[in-house]
Each structure stands twice: as structure tokens, then as C-alpha cells.
Amino acid sequence: MPLFIVAIGIVVLLILITGFKLNTFVSLIIVSFGVALALGMPLDSIVSSIEGGLGGTLGHIALIFGLGAMLGKLIADAGGAQRIAMTLIDKFGEKNIQWAVVVASFIVGIALFFEVGLVLLIPIVFTIAKQLRVSIVYLGIPMAAALLATHGFLPPHPGPTAIAGEYGADIGMVLLYGIIVAIPTVILAGPVYTKLAKKIIPSAFNKSGNIDSLGEQKTFKLEETPGFGISVLTSMFPVILMSIATIINMIQTSGGIEDNAFFTVVRLLGNASTSMLISLILAFYTMGIARKIPVKTVMNSCAVSISHIGMMLLIIGGGGAFKQVLIDGGVGDYVAELFTGTNISPLLLAWVVAAILRISLGSATVAALSTAGLVIPLLGQYDVNLALVVLATGAGSSICSHVNDAGFWMIKEYFGLSMKETFGTWTVLSTITSVAGLGFILLLNLFV
Template sequence: MPLLIVAIGVALLLLLMLGFKVNGFISLILVSLVVGVAEGMPALNVVKSIQNGMGGTLGYLSLVLGFGAMLGKLIADTGAAQRIATTLIDKFGKKNIQWAVVITGFVVGIAMFYEVGFVLLIPLVFTIAASTELPLLYVGVPMAAALSVTHAFLPPHPGPTAIAVVYGANISMTLIYGIIIGIPTAIVAGPIFSKFLKRFEHEPPKGLFNPKIFKNEEMPSFGTSVFTALVPVILMALAAVCEMTLPKTSGIRHTFEFIGDPVMAMFISVIIAVFTLGVNRGHKMTDVMNIIAESISGIAMILLIIGGGGAFKQVLIDSGVGKYIAAIMAGSTMSPLLLAWLVAAILRLSLGSATVAAMTTSGIVLPIIATTHANPALMVLATGAGSVIFSHVNDPGFWIFKEYFNLSLGETLASWSVLETIISVMGLAGVLLINMFV
């Protein structure tokens, strides 16, 4: 009976979001209320559970995502992203242009949400395609693949960071494993897959974008731009290395665990960016602070949706569904990693939103981690991989890709949807492979 109620709750979530086009946050809160009461919880306890779920999830994530949005906005609005892209393109040349675009997508995408990174880089993709006379998808697909891989696997992105918080996973280790899986995945889904899309080529749509192209003297140097964008990754990676190689009593380890914590890493990155990309470049502090203030408006709804997912997760735990699922799984032979991927994939296909799919999955499979002793970091990546499978018409990312590359519905399904499926399946394969050695 408890699982039937959860299934009805998920079906209600589908109906609200797909049938009635209700906002994801409102849908999640409503479903949380319905499921909690149906599971036998007193109404007041359901409300408290939702409050605890929201607070527990956002108390940590709001800092990470807030600082991430600030860093991404500074990188975009100061010309650092354009400097990274144009320099790599110049160095790699026309023959290796795809590798330049993949690296650009990785570097820029680490600090930005997928949609923000896509809209930021697509004018550069159009410019590169026009100047080199290369097919548009040949240039654009590697960029989209790199951005999607960072979105699915690499903290401090909303999805993997939020799931890591729920699972209690070490975020530094999640990042290390994510990079190991993400690099080959981006290569296959980007440069290799793009070679099969020649028949889908179209001219860029007219009037769809209005890019701000910075003059050379307006942009920071390449070294400054790359260093600033990668500071959080460097700090978290150093923390992971220290955790693996130094004893728990080491002062060096304690220091790097402190500065490599995602909140501190992102905060330090923003402080550095204020000076390297702002004040030191001649920008007034008031202008830099205005950029930072503007960055927050773009993540408000994302934060609420993630919080709504946390609320649903908490209701599932407090109502006893979590223990019920754990008891069932105690006798199951299915890999918990495969189960996490499968649940996330089903929800992704149904709901469209990778973030909602991932957060809902985390509440359903969380009890399994304790029961099966699955590696929490790998569970994060398995869930993230499942949450990006076969993007289609219920995913905003599907329509962004379709419109910017001027594709038909069928062409988008054959290109973007397959690209996302490659990332999902390779992500699962990578997780299962790493699990054999850790």
C-alpha cells in the first residue's frame, strides 16, 4: 500500500506538470501534502515535514548555488567566457575546433546552469561556424554535450550537488568520479556523435539571439579567465586528494577540507572573481556588485524546485515509506546503482525536468544506501545519469536546442534526444565500472 500511494503521488505530479502545466515547485508541495496525509501522517506533521525538508535541503544548497550563480554571471558579463572560447579556438585551429568547443563547454559549464551556459555560448558557436564554414551542428553539438555532462555529473551544479546533500555523499569524491566519467562521455556524445548529424544541417535562425561581443581590450586575459572559472574545481579536487592520501590528523588535510568544502570553495571563487574580473580590470565596485545582485534572480525558481524536491523526500522518509522500501530491497539482488538510474530515468521521461526527476529519485532510493552500503558518491552519479536520459518535448532544454539550431521536431529527437541518452547510458556504465574498483 505505501508504494501504491507513492505511485499515485508521482502520477499526480505528472498530471499537474504535464496536463495542467502547474509550476514544478507548487506541484511538488501539493503532492507532498497529498502523499503525507494518504500515508497516515497527521496533517500538522506533514507541514512540519515539508518545512524540515525545504530547510534541510536549501540551508546548504542556497549558499552553493547562490555563489555559483554569482561566479557564472561575473564570468559571462566581464568577457571571461568569450576570452576562454576565442583563445582555445585560435590555439586549436579549424581542424580541431570541436575539441576547443568541448573544453570551453567544460570550463564555462562548471560554474553555470545548463540553460545559462547554452545561451551564453551559442552566439560564439554561430560565429565559429560562419567564420570557419563548418556545419552548425558539427560545432554546436560538442558544446551542448559538454554543458550537459557538467550539468549531470559535476558539482557545484544544482542536480549533483542537491543529490549529494540528500545522500550524504562526499562532494569532492563525487566531483573526481564525475570528471573520470564525464570526459569520455563528452567526447563520445560530442565530437564523435556530431559526425553522424550532417543530414540535419540548417542555417542559424534569424533574430533569435542578440549577442554582446566584447572587444579584445575589454576582456581579461586567458590565464585569468580560466583560473577564475576553475577555482572551485581546483579547491574541491585538492580536498579530495588530501582526503585520499593524508591521515585524518593532518593539519594540511583539515585546511584543504575547509577551503575545499563546496560552500567555502564557491565563496572564495566569488571573492577572487570580484577582483580578477572586476576591480583589477577597472570596473567600479558598484558595477561589480550590480552584476552579483542580478545573478540571483535567475536561480530563484530553481532553488524553490530543489527545495520542493527536498520536501517530498522528507515526507517519504517521515511517513515510513523509506523504511518500507529499504525492507523490500533488503532481499533484492538488483544493484542499487542500477535501481537509482532506472527510477531517475523513468521520472525524467515522464516529467521532463532533470532536477525534479533527480530530487524525487533521491527521496525514493535514499534508504537503500544504508541497507546495501552502496557508495553514496556513485549513487549521486547514477541518479544524475538517469535524470538526463532521452530529453523530449516535456523538457525546456529540448526546445532550446531545437530553436537555436533551427531543427524540426524529428531532427531534434534524432540529435539532442539521442545525445542525452548517450550521456545517460555512458554515465551508468562508468558508475558500474568504477564500482568494481572502489
């Protein structure tokens, strides 16, 4: 019965969002109340469960998410992202243009959330495609693959950041393993799949696209942008800090070195929130003060970035509320009992549940957080690497983007594709990212 109630709740959520066009956050809260009642939770504990889930989720990620949005906006507004893309494209040359787009999109994708990265990079891709007289889809597929992989696997993106908090996983390890998994996944879903896509859906590669809906884009002359090195350093600085701290922590653990003040300081600096704050302060200088941009303008970029993510934060909080209802209502324990004594890998289970929810709901973040509510009680039965469970959940929540996902429509409209062509390019690409990601996670699990 608990799983049947959850299934009904997901169907209702789907109807509210897609049928009645109700706001996703409002829909999540309504369904959370409904599922809590159906599960027989005590009436006086329903509100506290929903508030606890919402607050617990946002309490962990709001700081990282907010600082990350500001960092990305500063890099974009200063022209740093454009400098990274144009420099790499120039260095790689026309013959290796796809790889230039992949590397640029990966670096930019770490600092910018998926939709922001897409809006920022698409005009650059269009310009390059026009100059080189190549198909925009030929460059668009590797760009989208890199942005999707960073969105699904790497903090400070909302999905992996929120799930790491729910599972209690070390966010530095998630980042380190996420990069190891994301790189080969992007290669398969990007340049490799492009060759196959040209044979399967050749018509897509003849489209000219339309980015008029993006409005007038802020473009820079290359000499007006920050240097390539400082742009990459600023974008990657939180990754560098968290990775260094994670590696030092691994050395300490494996070497049995006694804890001291040095390791305490390293852990503080490598904490995701601290890393993001230090990186933002660095960006204030490199993307602002050093370029003689007024502090007021820099602060305005920060304010605008936060206004853009307000609703996303509420949706993530709503997903956390739904997750908590599933745990407090006993659904997670029911699932745990269901799989007691079975040999199914929790990595595979997390991926399957997240994939089903993603296909049903459309939102990768909501799917991932709902998965946590079902999988968390199960984790106590297994000796499993929690960072890999985070990545498996992220991989599952990336699968099969279709008509209930905003990303599907963005790709369709910007690249001027038909429904069939969008399914054949973007939907297949997202599925390859998900399945290949799971494959590399299971492979990595053999060694860590």
C-alpha cells in the same frame, strides 16, 4: 500500495505542470501534501515534514548554488567565457574545431548552469560556424554534450550538489569522480555521436538556426576581455580547491596519518561553500577590480544572477519537500524491504528510478531529488560508494530529454530543428550521456 500512491502523485504532478501549466514549485508542494495524506501520515506532521524537506535541501545547497551563480555571471559579464571559447577555438584550429568547442564548453559549463551556458555559448558557436562555413549542429552537439555532462555530474550544479547533500556524500569526491566520468561521456555523446547523427538525421545539419529570441548579446573585442589563463583559473578555481582538498584527504586516510591543524585547514578550504566563496572573491578582483570595472557594476552582476535563480531554488526546495514526504511516509522503507535479499546494485537502482522520474517529469533536478527519497533507506543495506550513487542518480536524471523538458525546446528553437530532428539529436544525445555515464560509473566502481 505506497508505490501506487507515488505513481499517482507523479501522474498528477505531470498533469499540473504540463496540462494546467501550473508553476513547478506550486505543483510540487500540492502533490507533496496530496501524497502525504494518501500515505496516511499523521495530519499534524505533514507540514513539518514538508518544511523540513524544503529547508534541509536548501540549507545545504543555497550557499553553494547562490555563490556559483554569482561566479558564473561575473565571468560571463567580464568576457572571460568568451575569451576561453575564442582562444581555444583559435589554438585548436579549423580541423579540430569540434574538440575546441568541447573543451571550451566543459570549462565554461563548470562555472555556468546549463541554461546560462547555452545562452552564452550559442552565439559564439553561431559566429564560428558562419566563419568556417560548417553546420551549427556540427558544433552544437558537442557543446550541448559538454554542458549536459557538467550539469548532471559536477558540483556546484544544482542536481549533483543537492543529491550529495541528501546522500551524505563527500562533495569533493563527487567532483573528482564526476570529472573522471564526464570526460569520456562527453567524447561519446559529442564528437563521436556527431558522426553517427550526420548519417541518421542529415537534414538537421542543413539548418541555419535562429537566435533572435536571445536578443542583443553582450560581445567583446578579444583585447577587451581578461587573459585566457586568468579566465580559466577563475572558472576552475573552486574545482581546483575542492580537488586538492579531496586528494590530500585521500592521502591522509590511506596513509593512516594522524589528524592535525594542517588537515583541518585543508578541509575548511576544500569545503564546497568555502571554495565557492574564495573563488567569488578572486573573481571580484580578476573579473572586476583588475579590469577597472566599478564595484557597483560587479555587485549588480551578482544581484542579477541571484534574481535569475530564485525560482530554481524554490523548485529545488519543492523537490526536497517531496523527497522528505516519500521518506517520512514510509515509501523509502517499503522500497528497501522490496529489494531486501536481491543482488541489484544500488547504483543501477538509483539510475533506473531517476531515469523513470526524469522521463515522466522532465526536470532533472526534481527527478534526482525524488529518487533520493526512494533510495536513501536502501543504502544502509549495501557497502557502496556514496559519491558514485550521486553520479548514478545524476546520470539517470539526464536521460531522454523530450517535450516536457525546457532544454528540449531551447535546442529546437535555437538550432531551427523540426521535432523529429530534435529527437534525433538532443534526445538521443541526452540518452547517450545517461547510459554512457552509468557505464563509466559502474566501471569506476570496480576500482574505488
